Amino acid sequence: MDRLIENIKLYASLSEQEIQLLRNAVDKKVYDKSEIIFTEGNVSDEIYFVTKGCVRLFYNVDGTDKTAFFYTEGKFICAGESYTFNIPASENYQAVEQTEIFVFTKSKIDVLLKEVPKFEIIARIATENELITSQKVIASFVTKSAEERYIDLLNTQGELFQRVPQQYIASFLGVSPETLSRIKTRVFKKMSS
Secondary structure (H helix, E strand, C coil): CHHHHHHHHCCCCCCHHHHHHHHHHCEEEEECCCCEEECCCCECCEEEEEEECEEEEEEEECCEEEEEEEEECCCEECCHHHHHHCCECCCEEEECCCEEEEEEEHHHHHHHHHHCHHHHHHHHHHHHHHHHHHHHHHHHHHHCCHHHHHHHHHHHHCCHHHHCCHHHHHHHHCCCHHHHHHHHHHHHHHHHC
């Protein structure tokens, strides 16, 4: 909870009363490794905040799942288009390891907003995070090679290599597990020479 409060305090100051209202508005859920959190085709009415663990965002493409992103501690998750426009989502979320999430339902957010309008910031932070995330993913696929994307991931979220199965990382980078293995070897040789 402290992580969530600190995250919100970066954007707005909170009184003790507001913090208490926030505590009452969220539900804590724990998901086991590999458990699905949200499935495509459903309409999203929840915003998630990861307090512990790692969540994989993936899409089903012709029967194959393609990893688009990983969310770790301190990140908001929201199937933005579905949540905003009340339409079926195209994304899936899955716990990669045992994961603890705070869940804000739309109805509880609406109640919060009536009492404290500044809590609009929660939805704004979540949707801004989603927008920035998707822009980064698109930009990296348009402007960088798989090897450059691998190096970026190593530099920005290196701990994922210990936490996430290699096939998900390969899928996220847009390569086969065999190609990922070759990229790792090449990068390792460059770094050690």
